[in-house]
Structures are given as C-alpha cells and as structure tokens.
Amino acid sequence: MPEAKNNVKGTRDILPNETGGFIRIESVLRTIASLYSYHELRTPVLEYSDVFARGVGEGSDIVRKEMYTFLDKGERSVTMRPEFTAGIIRSVIQNKLYATNELPLKIFYSGPAFRYERPQLGRYRQFTQFGVESVGHNSVLNDFEVISMAYSMLYSLGLTSVKVKINSLGDNETRTKYREALKGYFLPHLDNMCPDCKQRYEINPLRILDCKVPEDHVLAIGAPKINDFLSETSKERFEALKSALDDAAIPYEVDDQLVRGLDYYSEVVFEFDYTSLKGKNYGALGGGGHYSNLMKELGGPDLPGVGFSFGIERLYDVLKDDELIKEDDDTLDIYMMPLGNEVRLYALEIANKLRLAGYSVDYCFDDVKLGNMFKRASKKRAKFAVIIGENEYNNHKLVVKDLAKEEQNEIEEDNIVCYFDAIFNQECKCKCSDDYCTDEQCK
Numbered sequence: 467m468p469e470a471k472n473n474v475k476g477t478r479d480i481l482p483n484e485t486g487g488f489i490r491i492e493s494v495l496r497t498i499a500s501l502y503s504y505h506e507l508r509t510p511v512l513e514y515s516d517v518f519a520r521g522v523g524e525g526s527d528i529v530r531k532e533m534y535t536f537l538d539k540g541e542r543s544v545t546m547r548p549e550f551t552a553g554i555i556r557s558v559i560q561n562k563l564y565a566t567n568e569l570p571l572k573i574f575y576s577g578p579a580f581r582y583e584r585p586q587l588g589r590y591r592q593f594t595q596f597g598v599e600s601v602g603h604n605s606v607l608n609d610f611e612v613i614s615m616a617y618s619m620l621y622s623l624g625l626t627s628v629k630v631k632i633n634s635l636g637d638n639e640t641r642t643k644y645r646e647a648l649k650g651y652f653l654p655h656l657d658n659m660c661p662d663c664k665q666r667y668e669i670n671p672l673r674i675l676d677c678k679v680p681e682d683h684v685l686a687i688g689a690p691k692i693n694d695f696l697s698e699t700s701k702e703r704f705e706a707l708k709s710a711l712d713d714a715a716i717p718y719e720v721d722d723q724l725v726r727g728l729d730y731y732s733e734v735v736f737e738f739d740y741t742s743l744k745g746k747n748y749g750a751l752g753g754g755g756h757y758s759n760l761m762k763e764l765g766g767p768d769l770p771g772v773g774f775s776f777g778i779e780r781l782y783d784v785l786k787d788d789e790l791i792k793e794d795d796d797t798l799d800i801y802m803m804p805l806g807n808e809v810r811l812y813a814l815e816i817a818n819k820l821r822l823a824g825y826s827v828d829y830c831f832d833d834v835k836l837g838n839m840f841k842r843a844s845k846k847r848a849k850f851a852v853i854i855g856e857n858e859y860n861n862h863k864l865v866v867k868d869l870a871k872e873e874q875n876e877i878e879e880d881n882i883v884c885y886f887d888a889i890f891n892q893e894c895k896c897k898c899s900d901d902y903c904t905d906e907q908c909k
C-alpha cells in the first residue's frame with residue numbers, strides 16, 4: 467500500500483466541525499465592514515514578485531526570506547501573496563479605482579496568504595487574512611475610523627478586553643532622522659549582532675527593533691525612541707488620534723517598541739493583542755497602520771492609505787479557547803429514517819422535496835435499527851425525525867417526531883412541507899387549506 471501523505475509543513479486543515487466557526491467569524495467581519503460602507507475586492511493569489519518587493523519593501527523579513535516565489539513557465543517571477551495590501555493597491559492603481567470613486571475608497575478583502583515562516587503556535591505557512599484598506603484620504607479621523615472599526619469587529623465577536631497597542635512612525639522627515647539615530651546607536655554593536663540584523667542595518671535599521679534574537683532584542687530595548695524624533699506635524703497627528711480614541715472610550719496603550727514588519731507604514735501603526743482565558747497568546751490578532759508612499763511606490767498617484775488585517779486562524783483559536791465559538795454550531799432540521807430497503811428511494815424523494823423547500827435534511831443510508839437511527843439523529847442535533855416504514859409508504863402517511871418534545875404525529879405525504887412550514891413559521895408555499903397551514907390565503 468502506498469504511504470499516506472500528510473499536509474504540507476506549516477499548513478492546517480480546517481475540518482468540517484471547524485468550518486462553521488470560521489464562516490461565522492468571517493460573516494461578522496464582513497457585516498461590520500459593510501456597515502462602514504466597505505466593499506470587497508478580490509485579487510489573485512499570484513502577483514508579479516515586484517509588487518511585493520516594491521510594496522512591502524526589500525528590507526522586510528517577508529520579502530527577504532518568507533515569500534513563496536517561483537518562475538512560471540514563461541520565466542516570469544511570481545509570488546503567492548504573503549499579505550494583501552500591496553496586491554490591493556496594485557489593483558486600485560491598475561483599475562483606476564481612485565479616480566472613479568469618492569475618496570476614501572473603502573475596500574475589504576479575505577482569503578489565504580502564504581509566508582515561509584517557522585511554524586509555531588498561531589503561525590502557519592498558509593493562513594487566512596481578513597482586512598480593510600481605506601485609500602486616498604489623509605484625515606487622521608480616517609485612521610481613527612479604521613482602528614475603531616477593527617475594535618468593534620473584535621468586540622462583536624465577543625473579545626471585549628483586547629489590548630490596542632499604538633505607536634507613531636512619523637512622516638518621512640521623522641523616519642530619516644530616526645534612521646540616522648538608530649544607525650549611530652547600533653554601529654558599535656554591529657559585529658556582535660545576528661546576520662539578519664547586519665543586513666537590516668544596511669537596508670532598514672527600523673527592522674532591527676523587531677529582532678527576536680534575545681541579545682539583539684535587549685539591545686533594541688535601549689535604542690532611541692521614535693517618539694523623540696517626531697516632527698511637529700506627526701506629533702499633532704498622533705495627539706489628535708489619541709484624543710479621538712479617548713473620546714470613543716477605546717482603551718489603548720502607546721508601545722514605543724511597535725514598528726510592525728512591513729516597510730510601507732508611516733504615522734500611526736497599531737496591533738491588537740489578546741491572551742485567551744486559557745492563558746494562550748497566539749500572537750497579535752491583527753494589526754495595521756497608515757501608509758503614505760505605497761501608491762507612489764507602485765506607480766500610482768501620491769495618495770495615502772490606512773488599513774489593517776486580522777488572522778482568522780488566530781481569531782478562531784482564541785474564540786474557541788474562550789468558548790465564544792463551538793466546534794460545531796450546526797443543527798439539522800430533519801433526519802430521515804427509512805425502515806427497510808423497499809422504502810429507501812421513496813424516503814429520499816421526500817428528503818429532496820423538503821430540501822427544495824429550504825429545510826436541511828440528512829438521511830440514514832444504513833440498514834440499522836430504529837434506536838440506532840435516533841442516536842444518529844441526536845448526534846447530528848436534528849430537530850425532527852421523519853420515520854418511513856412499509857405502512858407509511860403504502861398509505862402515503864409519514865410519522866414526524868419532534869425530538870425535543872418527544873411528540874409524534876402522522877402527516878399526509880402531500881402536506882409534509884406545509885407541516886414544517888407551520889412549525890418553522892415559514893410562509894406557506896402551497897394552497898392546501900390544511901389545519902397546519904399558517905398562510906391566511908390558504909384557509
């Protein structure tokens with residue numbers, strides 16, 4: 467026998483008893499994004515590699531070592547998106563969405579992203595992101611709206627004590643001065659720093675502050691703080707944001723170590739941190755920030771943007787730990803129980819009739835005893851059982867059992883949909899003049 471294969475290292479199967487939870491999370495996020503007037507943009511998983519090299523930045527860990535990049539058969543270098551923002555902005559520019567819509571252009575996205583990272587708790591090589599981009603308006607209130615939307619998304623999922631960490635990376639002038647200060651600070655230690663940091667020193671010394679190597683991390687804690695370099699304009703902008711967050715009673719803390727791993731950010735950056743009731747921290751649930759140069763960098767007009775992204779796997783894991791999501795929230799309306807081979811096809815026809823009327827119906831394919839069928843119905847959390855034996859088949863009368871109330875009724879086959887319509891309070895679709903029917907026109 468051939469050896470069974472496992473999934474690719476760092477990937478995760480989302481099993482049928484988990485998908486309901488994933489869909490629920492996404493549905494809450496989508497609903498709130500729509501309430502803020504955001505619309506979905508779907509970009510391809512594959513982009514030309516240059517989009518990320520120029521967008522995310524050559525200095526970022528993502529571009530330097532985490533991208534799934536390959537040459538296609540036409541010798542073009544393509545990359546499976548490691549994040550969405552660069553691809554979204556590429557599409558906004560290519561389709562001139564900034565020219566044909568009122569600004570800010572409000573976009574949300576959802577789908578898989580790929581990074582060749584070391585797999586660990588909350589860190590996969592394929593993961594799912596949901597995020598937004600608000601493009602084309604520089605108002606600090608736009609930054610505020612995006613942060614408060616992210617906060618209310620987490621709150622609506624039941625995460626009411628999320629820590630919002632914010633920092634300002636300032637404008638271009640701020641970062642130029644800060645970069646010089648960091649270089650001055652790290653230079654005497656450079657020989658003892660990790661090889662990655664040596665490269666970071668040359669390409670973008672801000673990235674050194676992200677380093678997880680313990681010795682470099684300690685060094686980074688003592689580094690100059692960007693807050694001391696903020697230009698007057700950036701300072702005012704950051705103060706205005708904090709004051710809006712205070713007014714909205716959104717709890718936050720300023721974290722001067724927060725620089726985020728993507729090169730395109732400027733001004734405010736933020737992250738949402740949460741430790742589940744079980745004490746597990748899967749890493750930031752999401753994060754984002756303001757960006758000024760990305761559109762220009764990708765060949766578009768000089769417009770700013772602000773956005774964030776959540777990791778759906780991390781959201782699912784904390785919500786499950788905190789019992790805010792059940793493994794399987796699904797129930798079944800009706801479980802069909804055919805008794806004997808003669809009635810199997812007939813029972814399937816009834817099942818299909820009920821499905822066409824909008825009821826979820828499962829069907830027992832095995833020739834097992836009635837008691838066993840009830841156990842199966844209970845495991846599937848079915849609300850009703852429809853039992854069909856030879857008598858029922860011959861008389862065109864079906865036995866319907868309410869599994870919660872333990873009550874049983876005999877229903878004419880022709881009235882079965884109508885019967886359930888009455889029970890589930892659905893508008894009746896037939897003209898049956900039956901007692902069960904709730905549709906006044908029927909009577």
Ligand code: AMP
Nearest residue numbers: 588589590593750751752753775776777
């Ligand atoms: P980033 O694009 O790095 O700002 O990440 C935004 C969010 O995506 C993070 O806060 C995580 O929730 C999620 N995320 C990023 N990388 C991974 C990963 N390797 N595995 C799982 N989730 C991730």
